[in-house]
Amino acid sequence: MTSSLHAAFLKELEASLADCPAGSLTMELRFRDQPWWDSLASLTLLAVFDSIFGKLLPVEEFMKCETIGEVCRRS
Amino acid sequence: MSDISGKRLAVFGATGAIGSAILSELHAARAHTLAFARSSEKLAAIAPFAAESHVVDLQNSEGWDDVVGAIDPLDGLVIATGMLEVLPFSVTTPEKFAETLLINVVAPAAFLRCLLRAKKLNPGASVVFIGSISGLRGTPGHAAYAASKSALTGLVRTLALELASRKVRVNTVSPGLVDEGMGAAFRSHVTQEQFAAYVGGYPLGAGSTADVAGAVSFLLSPASRWITGHDLVVDGGATLR
Numbered sequence: 001m002t003s004s005l006h007a008a009f010l011k012e013l014e015a016s017l018a019d020c021p022a023g024s025l026t027m028e029l030r031f032r033d034q035p036w037w038d039s040l041a042s043l044t045l046l047a048v049f050d051s052i053f054g055k056l057l058p059v060e061e062f063m064k065c066e067t068i069g070e071v072c073r074r075s
Numbered sequence: 076m077s078d079i080s081g082k083r084l085a086v087f088g089a090t091g092a093i094g095s096a097i098l099s100e101l102h103a104a105r106a107h108t109l110a111f112a113r114s115s116e117k118l119a120a121i122a123p124f125a126a127e128s129h130v131v132d133l134q135n136s137e138g139w140d141d142v143v144g145a146i147d148p149l150d151g152l153v154i155a156t157g158m159l160e161v162l163p164f165s166v167t168t169p170e171k172f173a174e175t176l177l178i179n180v181v182a183p184a185a186f187l188r189c190l191l192r193a194k195k196l197n198p199g200a201s202v203v204f205i206g207s208i209s210g211l212r213g214t215p216g217h218a219a220y221a222a223s224k225s226a227l228t229g230l231v232r233t234l235a236l237e238l239a240s241r242k243v244r245v246n247t248v249s250p251g252l253v254d255e256g257m258g259a260a261f262r263s264h265v266t267q268e269q270f271a272a273y274v275g276g277y278p279l280g281a282g283s284t285a286d287v288a289g290a291v292s293f294l295l296s297p298a299s300r301w302i303t304g305h306d307l308v309v310d311g312g313a314t315l316r
Contacts, residue, residue: 039215039265039269040215040216043162051166059265059266
């Protein structure tokens with residue numbers, strides 16, 4: 001269940017990030033290091049997190065995350 | 076010219092941050108204030124500023140006729156209802172887009188139509204919609220909200236012409252970010268640094284709901300009797316850049 005939700009999160013996030021190259025999102029990805037990551041991408045991630053996991057990820061918590069996997073562990 | 080004492084002025088969305096500031100301003104100016112909102116509990120909290128309080132849900136037209144039938148004609152009204160959900164366009168579903176337009180444009184317009192058909196606006200009445208500078212310039216994460224606020228200004232220009240023969244004026248006040256209500260919601264979506272940078276774009280600094288209320292009060296008063304179809308931008312100069 002959790003892994004399928006995580007997979008759904010990755011799939012929806014990649015679809016929602018216009019500048020994210022296809023297939024590049026992984027649990028290990030340090031997203032803030034990517035050249036295409038910006039404040040709009042952060043907003044997008046928070047919205048997708050809410051829609052897939054059904055809960056809000058507080059900005060302060062999000063700021064502590066360095067990888068997509070760390071984001072998912074807060075679901 | 077700016078005297079509104081004794082005038083029957085209604086505020087829809089009176090329990091929100093901007094709506095309650097407007098109600099307070101009108102009450103202080105000795106207007107006969109009518110507060111409209113969905114929650115009777117929240118209406119009770121602002122009762123000291125309201126000569127009359129009425130529960131109405133602009134998203135549900137059932138019961139509108141009863142509410143409208145129960146009030147005497149108005150000299151002015153402010154529609155301060157609305158929703159803002161900060162969402163990048165790629166994650167704004169068609170349903171969310173439609174919901175935003177419904178709440179911010181369609182429902183307020185439908186309720187105003189209900190008031191007009193029931194002859195509840197006196198000749199010379201003033202109608203003020205609360206817009207947003209998001210309807211005037213691009214703001215990331217505001218696609219649906221911006222579309223709804225742009226739609227309001229088009230609606231207002233049309234209504235200003237259609238209602239001019241009755242001397243009813245229709246205007247918009249478009250605020251920039253105020254750090255209450257929706258502004259506070261926006262703040263919760265960004266870091267402190269991002270918020271500080273955003274406020275830094277306001278030449279006069281951050282505004283307050285009282286700044287918006289003052290502009291609305293002016294448009295409700297006889298001092299603005301030759302102003303209609305106008306969008307009064309209240310943003311500390313933000314859109315000048």
